Amino acid sequence: MKQWMVKTRNLKKYYKQGNYIIKALDGVDFQAEDGEFVSIIGKSGSGKSTLLYMIGGLDIPTEGDVFVGGKNLAGISREKLAVFRRRNVGFIFQSYNLVPDLNVYENIILPIELDGAAVDEELVDELLDSLQLLDKKEAMPNTLSGGQQQRAAIARALAIKPLLVLADEPTGNLDTGTSHDVIGLLRTMAKRFQQTLVVITHDQDIAQMADRIVHMKDGKIVRG
Numbered sequence: 001m002k003q004w005m006v007k008t009r010n011l012k013k014y015y016k017q018g019n020y021i022i023k024a025l026d027g028v029d030f031q032a033e034d035g036e037f038v039s040i041i042g043k044s045g046s047g048k049s050t051l052l053y054m055i056g057g058l059d060i061p062t063e064g065d066v067f068v069g070g071k072n073l074a075g076i077s078r079e080k081l082a083v084f085r086r087r088n089v090g091f092i093f094q095s096y097n098l099v100p101d102l103n104v105y106e107n108i109i110l111p112i113e114l115d116g117a118a119v120d121e122e123l124v125d126e127l128l129d130s131l132q133l134l135d136k137k138e139a140m141p142n143t144l145s146g147g148q149q150q151r152a153a154i155a156r157a158l159a160i161k162p163l164l165v166l167a168d169e170p171t172g173n174l175d176t177g178t179s180h181d182v183i184g185l186l187r188t189m190a191k192r193f194q195q196t197l198v199v200i201t202h203d204q205d206i207a208q209m210a211d212r213i214v215h216m217k218d219g220k221i222v223r224g
């Protein structure tokens with residue numbers, strides 16, 4: 001039997017809003033294999049970000065299970081979840097979230113240092129080189145283009161050697177050409193390091209770059 005890198009079982013996330021309940025996720029069975037690139041598409045409010053947050057251990061489900069690398073995240077404490085996340089999950093968001101007072105290199109090693117782990121300088125240089133940022137190693141974020149900032153955010157996410165790379169609208173602020181380059185790089189890196197890559201996008205062309213497309217609607221997976 002195949003070992004699923006990520007698997008959710010009957011995953012539910014409900015929010016109480018006044019007198020009624022918002023079913024952000026309403027019984028989701030999602031899975032992604034080791035090294036697989038899956039894109040998630042669906043209308044605004046369909047539950048895409050909520051699913052990504054649950055898979056990445058950023059939030060706790062109302063009901064159901066989330067297995068990542070065989071570990072059930074639903075059963076562990078918030079503290080343990082934070083450690084699991086820091087060590088195993090690389091997040092990339094639409095807003096690059098680089099620390100403005102730190103240069104590219106310092107931004108990249110920040111999560112590693114926060115974890116008290118040793119920096120793999122060779123890997124950092126390899127990432128910078130692959131992401132065409134070697135000459136920007138000492139640059140401050142505000143001197144970089146949007147594409148360069150997003151590539152720096154990708155390097156930061158990958159420098160922790162995550163099992164899982166999760167990206168929420170990573171190209172939302174980029175032009176079409178840059179978007180394709182960024183996703184292409186993300187895909188190449190994920191294949192090289194055997195990482196499972198899950199990308200939320202509104203862009204059909206970006207979605208098509210994945211091995212598989214998952215469609216969400218009203219808190220459910222309707223296709224894929």
Ligand SMILES: Nc1ncnc2c1ncn2[C@@H]1O[C@H](COP(=O)(O)OP(=O)(O)OP(=O)(O)O)[C@@H](O)[C@H]1O
Nearest residue numbers: 015022023024042043044045046047048049050051
């Ligand atoms: N913290 C929260 N409190 C209350 N409702 C929430 C919360 N987070 C999400 N929701 C609701 O859950 C539903 C799913 O939201 P989610 O952000 O997952 O959708 P999405 O598909 O990612 O949307 P978008 O494409 O606009 O980012 C929406 O109706 C949203 O308003």
